[in-house]
Amino acid sequence: MKKNYIIYTIVAILMLPVQAQKGKYLSNKALEMYKNLSFADASNAFKKAIKKGYSSAEMYRYWANSQYFNGNYEDAVKGYTELFSTSDNTKFNLNDYIRYSQSLNAQGDKQSAQKYYQLFLAQQAEKRGEYELEDYLQMIEENSNRYNVEPLLGVNTDKTEYGAAFYKDYFIFSSNRDSVGIVNYKDSWTNDNFLNLYAVKSENEELVDNDVKRLRGKINARGGHTTSACFTKDGKTMYFTKSSGKNKENGFDVLKIYRATLKEGKWSNIEELPINGNRFSTAHPALSPAEDRLYFASDRPEAIGGTDIFYAPIYSGGKIGRVESVGSGINTYGRESFPFISDRDELYFSSDGHFGLGGYDIFYSKKEKDSFGNVLNVGAPVNSSNDDFAFYMNIDNGKGFFSSNRNEHQDDIFAVEELSTIKDVFVSEVNGLVYERIIKNDVVVSTNLLSEAMVYLLDENNTIIDSMVTSREGAYHFPLNRFKNYKIIAKKDAVHIKDEYGGVKKISYINSEIAVSKGKRVNNLDDIVLVKTGSDLFTDLKLEPILFDFDRANIRSDAAIELDKIIAYLKKHKEVKKVSIRSHTDSKGAESYNLKLSEKRAKSTYEYMVANGISRSRLLYKGFGESKPVNECVDGETCSEMEYQDNRRSEFIVMEIDGVK
Numbered sequence: 001m002k003k004n005y006i007i008y009t010i011v012a013i014l015m016l017p018v019q020a021q022k023g024k025y026l027s028n029k030a031l032e033m034y035k036n037l038s039f040a041d042a043s044n045a046f047k048k049a050i051k052k053g054y055s056s057a058e059m060y061r062y063w064a065n066s067q068y069f070n071g072n073y074e075d076a077v078k079g080y081t082e083l084f085s086t087s088d089n090t091k092f093n094l095n096d097y098i099r100y101s102q103s104l105n106a107q108g109d110k111q112s113a114q115k116y117y118q119l120f121l122a123q124q125a126e127k128r129g130e131y132e133l134e135d136y137l138q139m140i141e142e143n144s145n146r147y148n149v150e151p152l153l154g155v156n157t158d159k160t161e162y163g164a165a166f167y168k169d170y171f172i173f174s175s176n177r178d179s180v181g182i183v184n185y186k187d188s189w190t191n192d193n194f195l196n197l198y199a200v201k202s203e204n205e206e207l208v209d210n211d212v213k214r215l216r217g218k219i220n221a222r223g224g225h226t227t228s229a230c231f232t233k234d235g236k237t238m239y240f241t242k243s244s245g246k247n248k249e250n251g252f253d254v255l256k257i258y259r260a261t262l263k264e265g266k267w268s269n270i271e272e273l274p275i276n277g278n279r280f281s282t283a284h285p286a287l288s289p290a291e292d293r294l295y296f297a298s299d300r301p302e303a304i305g306g307t308d309i310f311y312a313p314i315y316s317g318g319k320i321g322r323v324e325s326v327g328s329g330i331n332t333y334g335r336e337s338f339p340f341i342s343d344r345d346e347l348y349f350s351s352d353g354h355f356g357l358g359g360y361d362i363f364y365s366k367k368e369k370d371s372f373g374n375v376l377n378v379g380a381p382v383n384s385s386n387d388d389f390a391f392y393m394n395i396d397n398g399k400g401f402f403s404s405n406r407n408e409h410q411d412d413i414f415a416v417e418e419l420s421t422i423k424d425v426f427v428s429e430v431n432g433l434v435y436e437r438i439i440k441n442d443v444v445v446s447t448n449l450l451s452e453a454m455v456y457l458l459d460e461n462n463t464i465i466d467s468m469v470t471s472r473e474g475a476y477h478f479p480l481n482r483f484k485n486y487k488i489i490a491k492k493d494a495v496h497i498k499d500e501y502g503g504v505k506k507i508s509y510i511n512s513e514i515a516v517s518k519g520k521r522v523n524n525l526d527d528i529v530l531v532k533t534g535s536d537l538f539t540d541l542k543l544e545p546i547l548f549d550f551d552r553a554n555i556r557s558d559a560a561i562e563l564d565k566i567i568a569y570l571k572k573h574k575e576v577k578k579v580s581i582r583s584h585t586d587s588k589g590a591e592s593y594n595l596k597l598s599e600k601r602a603k604s605t606y607e608y609m610v611a612n613g614i615s616r617s618r619l620l621y622k623g624f625g626e627s628k629p630v631n632e633c634v635d636g637e638t639c640s641e642m643e644y645q646d647n648r649r650s651e652f653i654v655m656e657i658d659g660v661k
Helices: 003-008 028-035 039-051 057-069 073-085 094-106 110-122 133-142 557-572 591-611 641-647
Strands: 147-151 161-167 170-175 196-203 226-231 237-243 255-263 266-272 282-287 293-298 308-313 336-341 346-351 361-368 388-394 399-404 412-418 427-433 435-440 443-449 454-458 464-469 475-481 487-491 496-498 504-506 515-517 520-522 576-584 619-625 650-657
Touching (some): 057 073, 057 094, 161 226, 161 399, 170 226, 196 226, 226 282, 237 282, 308 336, 336 388, 388 412, 454 475, 557 576, 576 591, 591 650
Parallel strands (some): 161 412, 282 336, 435 515
Antiparallel strands (some): 147 412, 161 170, 170 196, 226 237, 237 255, 255 266, 282 293, 336 346, 346 361, 388 399, 435 443, 454 464, 454 487, 496 504, 576 650
16 A cells, blocks of 8 residues: 555544654654654654664564555565564554454465464454354455456546545546646645545546546645545535644544535535544545435544444434444454445445455445345455455446555556446355155155144254244255354154054154154254355264275275265255365375375275266365375374374365355
8 A cells, every 4th residue: 555545545544543652662753653644754763763673562563554554565564573573472452463464465475364363363252263264265256256347547647546426427536636727735744735536527427538627616625635525416415524634632633524515506515524523533424325324434432443434324404413333243453444335225345354355455245224234355356465445336337436556556546347246155055855754664665755844943052043834845945154053953743653553643853854754763863964165074974084005096995985975965965066075195205296196096086976976067176195284293293193194084175055155
């Protein structure tokens, strides 16, 4: 992220206040630069102090944060690495973990990023152990490649441009470009022009020329920045952001939201909104479809992290009501900013607290009654390893805009076209049948599907969370969270089945596929076997280890027994569309040899399953050799035979269920 963007926009200005501490290792000048968001200069000052030997956890944190806020993730990694190498780990905070993880991720170090992201989650009791980094990366991949992205060449310059709004037949954005014939006031910290609002002609929200003009009048301030406008549908009211200038109470700029009304072709009656404050910033307004809510970003005291997204009701006559947070589902210990609400009440926002591809990513959440649903990363190519923000979308034609500093740009605006709608990747489903088997002399003589049976969905604590009655065909269906475990119980009371003595007994049908024979339950599973994408059938089906003879890849008879169980399961469960066969070895022998041996074993397993009735289209296979041990038993380590055996394993990873990859 370039210096201009960080200084001028909320993602940096809305940061937790820095207390000016006096000490021989923290210069007041460097702290003043840091407080005033001149992160490039502050970083250089902290770096010089470190070179002089003034090293401490606090110094490394300031240096790393300066690089992080400036989008220099390579040096941010260096700073956070030094921070986490200090002995005093009791002073690490949530921002340290998430910023280090995001910086590592932006540099392509996924393994280390996962480590610190899990540490970040572990600090949040309500989210501990819920998801892993690989889960997030998989979900991001599933929603990627849904957009065409092109830079807005007629608008972008070598200066800063960001934001997107429409007013009548004009496209409105923010920039610090030079304006011919107009006095360009400069920021004393950067010697660059202040950000102002600009307009370019558009038609049906398509730009029709490159004649960019700065909005005239008192909207654009002389001594500060003016950004992030939004307009009512009738075009008579504008909400926008302005910087206040140096504030005497805390010594640095704050951002405030203002409102103006259109009278006789001019914006007038400019008023500061009551949601603002002098000790915190408020910025980037966005209107709900009904224009009865104003969403914005702020670092006000109620914020969970550096900046949160809030809203305030707008009553008749324009009165602004009490400020409320959009909730902890959206807001994190990181920073959330740049809200945008589509005409379908969909919230798009930028965040570095939810896991993304690096820096700030754009996220989506659908409004559901009084709250928002699952938070979804909109995926690449909108999101990148850089900072992506200020999203806008016209849902009627699927076209919109966002801003980014990718490819060494300053902040540029990109046009985006949505090719397919976003998918709620948290949601999966389970389908099943409830039936009885009639057995005579240990032989199944008939199978009866049971209609009007009650089926219950239970969570891991055996609490009923949903229920339904089976169809005429005995079928049931439940939507699920793909990352949670469930149990299913089915019952049908007052079903009378004669036993072999002529008596009558009430039967309870347990599990989704229960077999009963005249009152006797057979096929008595402890729990229904539910699998999810990413799960291992070897574990879920509780199989015995699938072993191979030394230096061989042929299927042994004991291995065939276990493979036959997987084959039987796949034949019954057609909803499991694709399984990846993965073979692993221990660390004995050469690495290249082990890789080839594992590939042979994976292929042998694949061919056995195909020969026994499983379609090739449902199977993938790959050998990993000794590259993915489950313990510390690697080259150079002395291990027990059991430890070696743990690494000699086969996996059957579910890749797709009912179209959910």
